[in-house]
Structures are given as C-alpha cells and as structure tokens.
Amino acid sequence: MKTETLSGHNRDIEQFDVATGYLKRSRALTVLAALCLLLVAASIIALAIGSESIPAGGIITAILAKLSGSRTDLTREQEVIIFSLRLPRIALAIGVGAALAMAGAAFQALLRNPLADPYILGVSGGAALGTILAIIFASSLSFGRPLFGFMGAGVATLLVYAMGRRSDDPSKLVLAGIIVSTFLSSIIVLLTALADNTGLRNITMWLLGDLSSGTGEGLLYIFAAVSISVVVLMTQARSLNLMMIGERDAFSLGVDTSRVRWITFLTASLLTGAAVSAGGAIGYVGLVVPHLIRLSSGTDNRLVIPASALAGALLVMLSDTIARTALAPRELPAGAITALIGAPVFIYLLLRSRLS
Numbered sequence: 001m002k003t004e005t006l007s008g009h010n011r012d013i014e015q016f017d018v019a020t021g022y023l024k025r026s027r028a029l030t031v032l033a034a035l036c037l038l039l040v041a042a043s044i045i046a047l048a049i050g051s052e053s054i055p056a057g058g059i060i061t062a063i064l065a066k067l068s069g070s071r072t073d074l075t076r077e078q079e080v081i082i083f084s085l086r087l088p089r090i091a092l093a094i095g096v097g098a099a100l101a102m103a104g105a106a107f108q109a110l111l112r113n114p115l116a117d118p119y120i121l122g123v124s125g126g127a128a129l130g131t132i133l134a135i136i137f138a139s140s141l142s143f144g145r146p147l148f149g150f151m152g153a154g155v156a157t158l159l160v161y162a163m164g165r166r167s168d169d170p171s172k173l174v175l176a177g178i179i180v181s182t183f184l185s186s187i188i189v190l191l192t193a194l195a196d197n198t199g200l201r202n203i204t205m206w207l208l209g210d211l212s213s214g215t216g217e218g219l220l221y222i223f224a225a226v227s228i229s230v231v232v233l234m235t236q237a238r239s240l241n242l243m244m245i246g247e248r249d250a251f252s253l254g255v256d257t258s259r260v261r262w263i264t265f266l267t268a269s270l271l272t273g274a275a276v277s278a279g280g281a282i283g284y285v286g287l288v289v290p291h292l293i294r295l296s297s298g299t300d301n302r303l304v305i306p307a308s309a310l311a312g313a314l315l316v317m318l319s320d321t322i323a324r325t326a327l328a329p330r331e332l333p334a335g336a337i338t339a340l341i342g343a344p345v346f347i348y349l350l351l352r353s354r355l356s
Helices: 002-048 056-068 076-111 123-137 144-164 170-193 197-207 216-245 247-252 257-279 285-297 301-325 334-355
Strands: none
Touching: 002 056, 002 076, 002 285, 002 301, 056 076, 076 216, 076 257, 076 285, 076 301, 123 144, 123 170, 123 197, 123 257, 144 170, 144 257, 170 197, 216 247, 216 257, 216 301, 247 257, 285 301, 285 334, 301 334
C-alpha cells in the first residue's frame, strides 16, 4: 500500500514537471513571437517615415513585388529611398542592436552582474580603438575593421576581467571597466587629434553611433557574427544558467566552467567588435535590454539570449529612427538616444546594487 502511494506521488510529480515545462515553452514562444511581430511592425513604420513619408501599405506592396520580381507602384525616387537608403540602415540597426544586446546578456550571465555591459565594461571602447586603428593603418583590408574591432574588444575584456575578478562586489568590476574605458578613450582622443576637420567629424559621429553608412559588406559581417553567436550562446545557455548559481556548484554538476567562460567571452567579444565596427560605440543597449527581459520573462538564458537579440534590434532601430527624424533634415547620432534611455537605468541599477 505504501509502495502504491509513493508510485502515485511520483507520477504526480512527473505530470507536474511536464505541465510546467509545457507552460514555460509556451510562454517563451509567446514572448519571442510578440517581439518578432513588434520588430516587423516597427521596421515598416521606420521605412515609412522620414524626409519623405511613404504609405505603409505601399511599402509592404513594394517589398512583396521585389521579392516576386514584379514591378512596384512606387516612383523611382521612392524606390531609391526605401531600398537604397532606409532599408540598409534599418537592417544595420537591427544587426547592431541584436549583437550588443546578446553580448550584454552573455556578460551579465557569465559575471553574475546586472551592471555588465559592453559599453560600461570598456569592451566597446576596445572595439572602437581597434576599428580606428584599422581605419588608419589597415584601410585596404576588406575585413580589417571587424577583425581589429574583435581583437580590441577581446583585449579590453581580458583587462577588465583580470582587474575585477577577485572581488564579489559588482561595482568593483564596473570600476575596472571605467578605468579601462578611460584609458582607451585617451588613446582614441590622441588618434582623432591627428585627423583633419572632416575626418574628425566623421570619427566623432561614428563613435557616438552612426548607422547612416550601412553597406552590403558591413551588413554581411554583422549578420554573420549574430548568426554564429546566437547558435554558440544557445548551446551554452544551460551551462550559463547553472553558472549563475555559482561556478563551484556548476562545476560539481558537471559543467566545464573554464570552457564555458572562454567560449562566452570570445563570443561576446566577437559580437561587440562586429557591432562597433559597423555602427560605432552605441552604449547601454547591452545593459538595458537583458535586464528588462529578465524582469519580464525570467532568468532562463535559453529565453533571455534570443529575446534580448530581438528586443535589442527593436531598441536600436527605434532609436535610430528618432535620431534621423526628430530634427530632420539634421540627424542625431543613435548613441545619443540610447544613452538618454540607458543612463538613468544604469544609475538605478548601480544604486540598487550598492544598497543591497
């Protein structure tokens, strides 16, 4: 009788686990589907508004016509505006936003620090310095900017980790990032001082987040980096979940913590280098987006990573749309808009970590 009771109890537990797993999967799919729909809708709106407004219905019809190979009802000028100017820029914003948000999610999970972000940790500064060095010394290399950006991001990541890893205080790691970022910024200032007026303006706009120069080559690099990285990070998501509890506990459960750490660091550096080399040092995306996703959808990295990619793409695209339309025909850097959003969130998180 006692055995039958235990057997029935175990069946109840198994049924509960199955039901819980189903609900979690359904919730994850709902979140991802909602973010996809929002991204598509926002993309159509971004294509429609600007110096010349184009009806959203006409844009959808034109895109479908292009895909089918038939002629569109738009004028030649409108086609150029949509397919040659706005669409590459929107695609670049989506790629950059997804890369920065995934990098932030990876850093936060690995370091168990809600303040971790490529911009705050100085990783974006390292990528920016590497990209500027590529512009000056390796401009003839087609892959020079993303390669040097990745190398710069990797070096900055190692410096920050080496300086702040021995402390359990999250603010100490942030302080290490600020020190590295300040040092790298001083080198960037010295390099930009050597540029002429036109070059100085271009470098300054690019450093603040300039998405106006989206090219086929730049889009190829950023989307290749995002595609590879999302697969790699998803394979590490379960291990990152365990490491968020503690590296010793994760190791005792069979996780190769050293391997996961290096794979995640390299992947986050690749994402940051690709994003910065393509769109400049756009800040706070990797801080705000993963934090909001975790608040709204839980801490499971199997959901946080892809959801952060979609939400980051949405944030940067909307920020760039505001930047190019708010003071039209003048344009603001997209990084200025993300900073206005992200800086208050960073202050709030920093104060909360100090109080706790």
